[in-house]
Amino acid sequence: MSAPTAPPTLVPKLEDGTGEELEHAATRADSRRGALLALPGFAYLFLFFALPLGIVFVYSFATRSSTGRTILGQWSVDSYTRLIDPFVLQIAWRSFALAAAATALCLLVGYPFAYYIATRSPRVRGLLLVMVMIPFWSNFLVRTYAWRVILGSDGPVSRLTELVGIGQTRLMFTSTAVMIGLVYGYLPFMILPLYASIERLDFSLVEAGRDLYASGWEAFRRITWPLSRAGVIAGSILVFIPSFGAYVTPEILGGSRTTMLGSFIVRQFLAARDWPFGSSLSFVVMIAMLVAALVYFRVGGKTL
Amino acid sequence: MSLREGAQPGGTTRWALSANAWLVFGFFYLPIVLLVALSFNDNRMVGVWGGASLRWYREMLGNASVIASLQNSLVVAGISTVLSTVLGTATAIALERFRFRGRAAFDGLVYLPVIIPDVTMAVMMLLFFARAFAMVYEATGTTLHLGITTITLSHIAFNISFVAIVVRARLAGLDPALEEAAADLYADRRKTFRHVTLPLIMPGILGGALLALTLSLDDVVITSFVAGPGSTTLPVYVFGLVRRGVTPLINAVSTVMLAASMLLVLFSLLVQRRSQ
Numbered sequence: 001m002s003a004p005t006a007p008p009t010l011v012p013k014l015e016d017g018t019g020e021e022l023e024h025a026a027t028r029a030d031s032r033r034g035a036l037l038a039l040p041g042f043a044y045l046f047l048f049f050a051l052p053l054g055i056v057f058v059y060s061f062a063t064r065s066s067t068g069r070t071i072l073g074q075w076s077v078d079s080y081t082r083l084i085d086p087f088v089l090q091i092a093w094r095s096f097a098l099a100a101a102a103t104a105l106c107l108l109v110g111y112p113f114a115y116y117i118a119t120r121s122p123r124v125r126g127l128l129l130v131m132v133m134i135p136f137w138s139n140f141l142v143r144t145y146a147w148r149v150i151l152g153s154d155g156p157v158s159r160l161t162e163l164v165g166i167g168q169t170r171l172m173f174t175s176t177a178v179m180i181g182l183v184y185g186y187l188p189f190m191i192l193p194l195y196a197s198i199e200r201l202d203f204s205l206v207e208a209g210r211d212l213y214a215s216g217w218e219a220f221r222r223i224t225w226p227l228s229r230a231g232v233i234a235g236s237i238l239v240f241i242p243s244f245g246a247y248v249t250p251e252i253l254g255g256s257r258t259t260m261l262g263s264f265i266v267r268q269f270l271a272a273r274d275w276p277f278g279s280s281l282s283f284v285v286m287i288a289m290l291v292a293a294l295v296y297f298r299v300g301g302k303t304l
Numbered sequence: 305m306s307l308r309e310g311a312q313p314g315g316t317t318r319w320a321l322s323a324n325a326w327l328v329f330g331f332f333y334l335p336i337v338l339l340v341a342l343s344f345n346d347n348r349m350v351g352v353w354g355g356a357s358l359r360w361y362r363e364m365l366g367n368a369s370v371i372a373s374l375q376n377s378l379v380v381a382g383i384s385t386v387l388s389t390v391l392g393t394a395t396a397i398a399l400e401r402f403r404f405r406g407r408a409a410f411d412g413l414v415y416l417p418v419i420i421p422d423v424t425m426a427v428m429m430l431l432f433f434a435r436a437f438a439m440v441y442e443a444t445g446t447t448l449h450l451g452i453t454t455i456t457l458s459h460i461a462f463n464i465s466f467v468a469i470v471v472r473a474r475l476a477g478l479d480p481a482l483e484e485a486a487a488d489l490y491a492d493r494r495k496t497f498r499h500v501t502l503p504l505i506m507p508g509i510l511g512g513a514l515l516a517l518t519l520s521l522d523d524v525v526i527t528s529f530v531a532g533p534g535s536t537t538l539p540v541y542v543f544g545l546v547r548r549g550v551t552p553l554i555n556a557v558s559t560v561m562l563a564a565s566m567l568l569v570l571f572s573l574l575v576q577r578r579s580q
Contacts, residue, residue: 027403033493034402041395041464042410048461049417052432056424059431109328116325119312128325130573135332138565139522141539142558145546146335149342152550154351156338184331216313245421247525252546262423262525269430269529279431282424293419 060279068273079280088264088281095260098175098250099243102182106190106239107232109183114194114231115224118201129195136188144181144252151177151253173255181249186242190235197231198224230299237296241289261285336562343555350550360556370557372534373541376452380527380537381520384459389513391460392467393505397497399468400475417465426529429458433530450532458530459520466519467512474508475501507576514572518565 061075082088117128135143149155151171161169171177201224209219225232247262254260261281268278312318343361347354364370398404399411417425437448482504486496521539528540536544538561545554 030402031404034398034404035406037394037402038398038404038407038410041391041398041468042406042413044391044460045413045417045464048432048457049428050413052428053416055431055435056428109324112321112324113328116321131329132332134566134569135336137518137569138336139539139558139561141522141524141543141546142339142561143335145542145550145554145558146339148546149339149350149550149555150335152351154349156351159351184335187328187332216317241419242421245423247423248543252543262421265423265427266525269427275431278427282421282427286420286424289419289421293415 056279056283059275060283062276062279064274064276070275079276080284082277083280083284091259091261091264094175094258095244095246095262098179098182098258098260099240099246102179102186102243103190103236103239105179105183106187107236110187110190110194110235111232114191115198117191118195118198125199132188132191140185141248141252144185144249147177147181147184148172148252151180172253173258175254175258177253178246178250178258178260181253182243182246185249186239189238189242193234193238194228194231197228197234201227233299234296237292241292245285245289339555340559340562343552343559345552345555348552350552350555360552361560363553364556364560367553369541370538373536373538376455376535377521377537377539380452380456380459381517384456384463384520385513385517388460388463388516389467389509392464392512392516393471393509395464395468396471396475397501400472414465414468417462418469422523422525425458425462426526429454429461429526430529450530451535454530454532455527455535455537458526459523462523462526463516463519466515467509470512470515471505471508474505474511478504510575511572514568518568521561521564 058072059070060079061077063071063074063076063078065071117125117132120128151157151169153168153170153172157171158168161167171180205227206219206223209223210216214222245262246260247266250258250260251263254263265278265281265285268274268281272278313321342350344356344358345353346357346359395410395414399407399414433450433454440446440448478501482500483496486500491499523537524539524543527537528543531537531540538557542554542557542561545551
C-alpha cells in the first residue's frame with residue numbers, strides 16, 4: 001500500500017536537531033543497557049557451552065594413541081570415515097527405527113487421546129491436562145525403572161502369563177521393552193502439542209462438512225486432520241529427537257543387542273577411551289537433531 | 305451453548321475414544337502405583353508379596369551412599385537453580401526488551417542447550433573440563449578434579465536456557481499497555497521494571513526456577529560424565545544400582561523421588577492458580 005504522493009507528515013518538524021540527537025543518545029544508552037543485561041548469561045553460555053562445543057569439534061579431528069590417549073596436533077578425518085562402518089550404521093539404523101516406531105506409536109495413541117481431552121468441557125480439560133503433566137514432571141529415571149520392575153522375569157506381566165499357562169515372558173532386554181520405555185517417557189511430548197492444535201481448531205468447520213453429507217471419517221480426513229497437522233509435526237519431532245539420542249531408556253530396559261547411538265557414544269568415552277570417535281559421533285548426532293529442530297520451529301512449534 | 309457439537313463423534317467412535325483415554329491414563333499411572341506399592345513389600349524378592357513394612361525405607365535412611373548422594377543432589381540443584389534463574393531471567397529481559405549488537409547470535413545460542421541431545425552435552429562438558437584442567441595443571445601445577453563444582457557448572461549451563469525461554473514466553477505475553485501506562489505516569493525504566501514488569505513476570509520466573517530444579521534433580525547423563533569418584537548425585541547413584549538389577553531398596557528410593565517431584569508439581573500449580 002504505497003501512496004503515490006507523500007501524505008502530510010503528522011509529526012511536527014523539529015526546529016533544531018536536538019530532539020533527534022537526544023533520541024539517538026537514548027537509543028544508544030538503551031542498547032548499552034541491554035548488552036550489559038545480556039552479558040552475564042552470554043559470557044556463561046559462551047564459556048560453558050559454545051567453547052565446549054568447539055572443543056568437541058576440534059577433538060573429532062584428533063587421533064587416538066594405542067593406549068587410548070587423545071593426540072591433538074596430528075589431525076585426521078578418520079573419526080568421520082569410521083562413521084560409515086557397517087557396525088556403526090547398524091546401530092544408527094536401529095536408533096532411527098526404534099525412534100521412528102516409538103514416534104508412530106505415540107501418534108497413534110496420542111492423537112485420539114489429545115482429541116478426547118480437547119473436546120471435553122473447559123473444566124474437565126484442565127483437570128485431565130494436569131493428570132498428563134504429573135507423570136511428565138516426575139523423575140524420568142524412576143519412571144523407566146518402573147518398567148524394569150514390571151517387565152522383569154518375576155514381574156507382574158511374567159507372573160500373569162505364567163498363571164494363564166503361556167509360560168514366563170521374556171520382554172526385558174528386548175527392543176520391545178526399549179520401545180515401551182520410549183513411548184512411556186515421551187508420550188506427553190506428543191500429547192501436549194497435539195492438544196494445543198486440536199483445542200484451537202474451529203469445530204464449526206467440521207459441522208459444516210457434516211451438513212454437506214461428509215461421513216465422520218471423511219470430515220476427519222479432510223478437515224480435522226489437515227487443520228491439526230502442525231501439532232502432528234511438532235509432536236512427532238518432539239518425540240523423535242529425544243528417542244533418537246536416548247541413553248537412559250535403552251541402558252535400563254535394553255540389552256547388548258539393542259544398543260542405540262546414545263549408549264554407543266557413551267561407551268567411546270567410558271569404556272573404549274576413543275575420544276575422537278566419540279566426538280565425531282556426538283557431533284553428527286547433534287547436527288541431525290538441529291535439522292529436526294529447525295523443521296520444528298519452521299512449522300511454528302512453540303510448546304516445549 | 306452446545307459443547308463443540310461438531311467435535312462429538314457418534315456411537316462406536318465415541319466409545320473407542322474414551323476407552324483409549326482410560327487406557328492411556330492407566331498406562332501413565334499403573335507403573336507408578338505399582339512401584340510405590342512394591343516399595344512397602346517386606347520380601348526381598350520384588351515379585352513376591354511378603355506383607356507391608358517400612359523395612360526398605362529404614363534401610364534407605366541407614367544407607368550412607370544414598371544420604372550422601374541426596375545431599376549432593378540438593379546442593380547442586382539449589383545452587384544451580386538460583387544462579388540459572390538470575391542469569392536466565394536477565395537474559396530473557398535483554399532479549400525481549402532491548403535491541404543491542406550481537407542480539408541475534410545470542411538468541412540462537414540460548415536455544416541450543418535445549419535442543420542438543422543429553423549425550424552430546426555430556427561429552428562437551430567432559431572434554432571441556434579435561435582440557436581446562438590440563439591447562440590449569442600446565443600453568444600452575446595444581447591438579448583439579450571432577451566433582452560437585454563441575455556438576456553444578458554444567459547444570460547451570462543447561463538450566464539458563466530453560467529459564468530464559470519460560471520467562472521470555474511470559475514477557476512476550478504481557479500487555480505492553482501496562483508498561484506504557486507506567487511510563488506515562490513518569491516512572492523511569494527502573495521503576496517500571498520493579499513495580500510493574502517484575503511482579504507480572506514473577507509466575508514465569510517461578511515456573512522457570514521450578515523447571516530448572518526439576519531438570520537438575522532429574523539429570524543422569526550429563527552428571528555422570530562430570531561427576532568424580534565419591535561425588536555422585538542421587539539419580540546417578542540410583543542409575544548405577546538399577547543397571548545391576550531390581551531391588552526393593554531402589555523401589556523405596558524411587559518412591560521418595562516420585563513424592564518429591566509430585567510435591568513440586570502441586571506447588572507450581574498452586575503458584576499458577578494464585579497468579580491468575
